[in-house]
Amino acid sequence: MAIRVVQWATGGVGRAAIEGVVRHPDLELVGCWVHSEAKAGQDVGVLAGGEPIGVVATATEAEALAIEADCVVYAPLIPDEAQVARILRAGRDVVTPVGWVYPEPGRHPDLEAACAEGGSTLHGSGIHPGGITERFPLMISSLVSAATHVRAEEFSDIRSYGAPDVIRHIMAFGATPEEALASPMAGLLTGGFGRAVRMVVDEMGFAAAPDLRTTQDVAVATAPIPSPIGDIQPGQVAARRFQWEALVGETPVVTAAVNWLMGEDDLDGGWTLGEGGERFEVEVTGDPSVLLTFQGLQPERWEDGVDRNPGIVATAMHCVNAIPYVHRAEPGIKTYLDLPLIAGRAAPGLAR
Template sequence: MTYRVIQWATGMVGQESILGVLAHPDLELVGCWVHSADKAGKDVGEICGIDPIGVVATNDVDALLALDADCVIYTPVMASTTTVIKLLESGKNVVTPVGWIYPGESPKVAAIEDAARRGNATLHGTGINPGGITERLPLLLSSWCRNITHVRAEEFSDIRNYPTASVVRDVMMFGTPPEAAQTSPMPTILGLGFCESIDMIAAELGWTLDADKRTTHEMATATQDLDTPVGVIEAGTVAAQRFTWEGLVDGQPVITVRVNWLMGEEHLEPAWTFGAGAARPGPQDHEGEGRGQRFEVELTAEPPVSVVVHGLHPPVVGQNPEIGLTGPAMHCVNAVPYVCAAEPGIKTYLDLPLIAGRAAV
């Protein structure tokens, strides 16, 4: 069976998703929504830098709602519950990296569940971090363990791979004085997704968490002016950040999710680095900056199990940032057949079967 897919937005994730749909033997791209006026009317292949594929991008939402399609891969910069409800009501399944990994209960969630039932459609939230490393992988590893007392999922990324100044400077607040970055919305914005991951792990492993999770925000500053893809980060301003969210039982952490974002490993105060886990043996090894980028998952249990995931970051810092978005895009693409086959409603990893990729055609 071939599933007919609409791609919603053609940013970095969206373009990687389109390439993934074209490479997937069970999927056919039949439509594409774009936000930018200058992309509307263009062949989707042209937007992605490949040959024309005969699918024209549009910003006409109603035309896409009326289109016969099985699934929408929904990757805009910000999620719109209103749009997702319209898509579900129109009978289209939705896979997305922008939320709903384990959304709990709220009036908005109830409205989405209603729309999904009316449209006989399914919504699934996925991704890498959150949406993979912080809940799917720990749950997979947990099946080899007993007496689990702690779960840690951690990202180590060179933030020079993120070339978008409006995000890195204005939202993440790199390059601002530490006192200003203290007011960053990032712990809240990121925390929405990561706290869903923590809740999913706790629910499945059997922890009843304290009502409040603990959030910690640490910073390092530049010891000299740093030349970066988002401009000069001035000495004394924020050049590295570490955010930690902890699920607690009686005040003690049982689940720890952490991101370490560094503008390189040199010229930081305190002198943060990617640490001892940086070595990357094997055929994909490479020399130079950024080689310590990775994700780690560790279970304190019998036996203690840990994995280090390489390959999800651009191998050369500052080049081909889109490589970092292939993973989250493909997790969406590969989920499509499973989500189309699922019962209506919001379905998480706890509801769906194992999601796998496909061999090259």
């Protein structure tokens, strides 16, 4: 029998997840929760930008939980832990890109209790964090002896991110440097990236201090820069960098970083994406040192990414492909360390 899936929220990740569930041979999309009443009653396939599939969206949590389902792909912009607990208590597994990649032990007793009561499983996934930051560094670290430093870093043209309200009001692009540095963005990101760094520290056995060193930098435009939120004017923030470091003494041993630029032209201080262009890098320094570069997770042109961003799609697929493994797992909060290797599936027409 196919695993019955409800999609929770239809932003960029949610729409991509709908496509992935429909194509996955082991899954069946049976429902969808939407935040907007305007989307309620609409066919979910149409909401995802495709053809009708005969599944209708609801904006009511009670109606969504009443659907006979096995798993929820939980992908709202901001997670609601109490809501996730209700989903788990209803006996639905939850796979999500918005948190719980490596929860701090004892920090989420209600979620643990909800899993036990519902016989359900919670798994945090994604890309960065949720894959690039911890899963792939741990994977390639098995090729290395005497590791001294692990780095996971993103280099992206953020204009391709199709969420203008987030870019302006949360990421604080287009703000003054003072406003951007005082924004809650570093704190919001640290919840995910900090725990991802801690997973690598713990699993590889680094004697790192419990507190991370968190830094952020900004660059401003020197001329108007076209963007999804309108032109970034001279003096307004057009590039941001965040970095999280686990330290042994004063020596960084695990680093996660993001470099988000509004292109490479007209940035103060000569900020660029580097010779490699847009990419994700995973590097483990040791004997031997290994560098892994991910390409294809950013669009060739930023305008293309506004409608369909490969990184957003990959985030959704990392969740969707995890569903069968999560569904077979024992109840509880499960990380990558608790699950077997997760793989995708062959395309329709090529599968056995």
